[in-house]
Amino acid sequence: MSNVLVRAENVHKSFGLNEVLKGINLEVSSGEVVCLLGASGSGKSTFLRCINHLESLSQGRIWIGDDVVGYRQDGNNLYELSDKHASRQRRNIGMVFQRFNLFPHMTVLENIIEGPVQVNREKPADAKKYASELLARVGLAGREGSYPRQLSGGQQQRVAIARALAMKPELMLFDEPTSALDPELVGEVLDVMKDLARSGLTMIVVTHEIGFAKEVADRVAFMHNGQIVEMGTPAEVLDNPRHERTAAFLSRVF
Amino acid sequence: MNSQTAQSVKSNAPAPELRIVPRRHLGRWAGAAAVVLLLVWLGVSFAQAQIDWPTVQEYLNAPALIMGIGLAILLTVVAMVIGLVLGVVTAVMRLSKNPVVSGVAWLYVWVFRGTPVYLQLLMWFNLALIFPVIGIPGVFQGRMVDLLTPFIAASIGLGLNQGAYTSEVVRSGILSVDEGQTEAAQAVGMTRLQTMRRIVLPQAMRVIIPPVGNEVIGMLKTTSLASAIGVTEILAEAQHIYFVNNRIMELLIVCAVWYLGAVSILSIGQYYLERHFAKGSSKQLSLTPVQRLKNFFGTNRKALR
Numbered sequence: 280m281s282n283v284l285v286r287a288e289n290v291h292k293s294f295g296l297n298e299v300l301k302g303i304n305l306e307v308s309s310g311e312v313v314c315l316l317g318a319s320g321s322g323k324s325t326f327l328r329c330i331n332h333l334e335s336l337s338q339g340r341i342w343i344g345d346d347v348v349g350y351r352q353d354g355n356n357l358y359e360l361s362d363k364h365a366s367r368q369r370r371n372i373g374m375v376f377q378r379f380n381l382f383p384h385m386t387v388l389e390n391i392i393e394g395p396v397q398v399n400r401e402k403p404a405d406a407k408k409y410a411s412e413l414l415a416r417v418g419l420a421g422r423e424g425s426y427p428r429q430l431s432g433g434q435q436q437r438v439a440i441a442r443a444l445a446m447k448p449e450l451m452l453f454d455e456p457t458s459a460l461d462p463e464l465v466g467e468v469l470d471v472m473k474d475l476a477r478s479g480l481t482m483i484v485v486t487h488e489i490g491f492a493k494e495v496a497d498r499v500a501f502m503h504n505g506q507i508v509e510m511g512t513p514a515e516v517l518d519n520p521r522h523e524r525t526a527a528f529l530s531r532v533f
Numbered sequence: 534m535n536s537q538t539a540q541s542v543k544s545n546a547p548a549p550e551l552r553i554v555p556r557r558h559l560g561r562w563a564g565a566a567a568v569v570l571l572l573v574w575l576g577v578s579f580a581q582a583q584i585d586w587p588t589v590q591e592y593l594n595a596p597a598l599i600m601g602i603g604l605a606i607l608l609t610v611v612a613m614v615i616g617l618v619l620g621v622v623t624a625v626m627r628l629s630k631n632p633v634v635s636g637v638a639w640l641y642v643w644v645f646r647g648t649p650v651y652l653q654l655l656m657w658f659n660l661a662l663i664f665p666v667i668g669i670p671g672v673f674q675g676r677m678v679d680l681l682t683p684f685i686a687a688s689i690g691l692g693l694n695q696g697a698y699t700s701e702v703v704r705s706g707i708l709s710v711d712e713g714q715t716e717a718a719q720a721v722g723m724t725r726l727q728t729m730r731r732i733v734l735p736q737a738m739r740v741i742i743p744p745v746g747n748e749v750i751g752m753l754k755t756t757s758l759a760s761a762i763g764v765t766e767i768l769a770e771a772q773h774i775y776f777v778n779n780r781i782m783e784l785l786i787v788c789a790v791w792y793l794g795a796v797s798i799l800s801i802g803q804y805y806l807e808r809h810f811a812k813g814s815s816k817q818l819s820l821t822p823v824q825r826l827k828n829f830f831g832t833n834r835k836a837l838r
Binding site: 333370372374376378384394398399427443446 | 713714717720721724725810814
């Protein structure tokens with residue numbers, strides 16, 4: 280395999296007494312697209328949020344490249360990074376949310392250039408130019424001046440993707456990006472994501488869209504009860520599931 | 534569908550044109566009449582009372598009173614700025630995970646909201662009794678009585694009191710912003726401070742502005758309490774005048790007019806501020822009264838042609 284970009288090692292996460300993640304191990308190579316499947320409550324989203332340290336870990340480590348996410352290792356201790364350093368790490372990790380989470384008080388253009396200008400200190404003119412290119416890429420050329428509320432759900436999600444891409448991330452995390460959309464709007468968002476996958480961007484996608492996983496994913500991981508119970512190519516996992524839970528889940532989804 | 538009404542089913546004769554009689558609102562008429570009568574009575578009483586209206590008119594542009602309302606407005610602005618800054622800081626402190634920080638913020642709100650402003654003003658004015666001298670040793674030193682002029686004491690007193698109230702308003706505003714906004718901001722690499730300043734507070738403003746507008750208006754009137762510690766704002770000036778000429782009601786009416794005028798202007802400012810922070814919250818911004826007026830005359834002119 281090519282070089283590993285994301286490596287999760289024995290990741291545990293508890294909320295109080297409730298252990299949500301029970302030792303996740305996962306390696307994602309540069310340019311790879313990995314889909315995380317599983318029933319709701321299986322810990323997919325929590326794991327995704329650990330990757331950019333929106334959630335702290337209870338145990339284990341996640342590397343992106345050579346850096347441990349959210350922590351600084353010194354001997355046998357892992358010190359949680361300051362807000363400033365954690366934010367710095369997140370610059371290279373784009374994230375797309377189920378509920379879009381666009382900034383409603385800003386126009387589409389302002390949403391996209393907010394990160395580049397405020398965080399990366401890019402020149403507004405450069406950021407605007409790149410933002411327009413990204414908007415064209417997600418099929419929303421000319422919508423710079425709209426406010427999020429004036430757009431449909433599918434359009435909002437595509438803006439959210441453009442906003443994440445504007446930071447030129449080396450990794451994109453998608454947290455059920457089509458779950459909040461009307462069925463007829465799902466396709467336009469998936470099309471954009473397929474395009475991104477083809478362009479060689481490393482992506483980790485939590486989704487219920489089995490069709491998308493089958494078509495785009497290099498590997499599929501099936502999660503159950505805080506663990507990855509089955510992992511492999513879409514053909515292996517989706518067509519010939521070996522684990523009973525995977526089989527049961529797929530039979531319910533299809 | 535419509536042609537087959539109950540009428541036309543019964544007979545094939547063309548339906549007679551029916552007159553629609555709106556419901557009579559007798560209660561409304563009676564109520565309006567009672568209110569108008571009351572107003573007339575009030576007007577007549579004022580007209581017949583021993584109020585010397587020419588005096589009212591004369592004092593309406595008395596320099597002392599104009600200076601007085603000016604001072605009241607200045608005090609309002611200074612106290613509100615102090616109050617807003619303190620309010621935002623305290624609100625953020627209240628929401629902090631650090632128990633000491635949030636505890637201190639809670640204590641501040643508890644003390645300053647729990648005691649009368651009047652008492653607080655008197656305490657600030659007499660602060661020299663506790664701290665006779667103030668300064669940084671070796672760099673600068675001064676006597677409290679010299680530094681704490683009535684105006685400064687009133688600004689600090691009113692501002693600190695306001696901060697305690699505003700912090701609750703700001704806190705509710707911050708809590709009204711969806712958690713997802715913070716996460717999205719963090720996901721593009723913003724620090725907590727950037728997130729608060731660029732993402733959360735601008736959205737919280739929509740919730741914060743209406744009550745703060747209310748508080749500004751309240752503050753303008755509360756400044757009259759500052760006369761107790763020697764700030765000669767409009768009400769103190771009026772009192773100075775009517776102690777001499779005994780035209781009590783006349784001067785109080787003048788003050789009322791000035792207060793009403795100032796409050797009206799503040800309300801207009803609030804309207805436009807609210808509109809500014811409503812950006813993106815509805816699909817289309819509502820028209821301002823000015824725009825509506827222009828539209829009205831515009832369409833009217835077109836209709837006339």
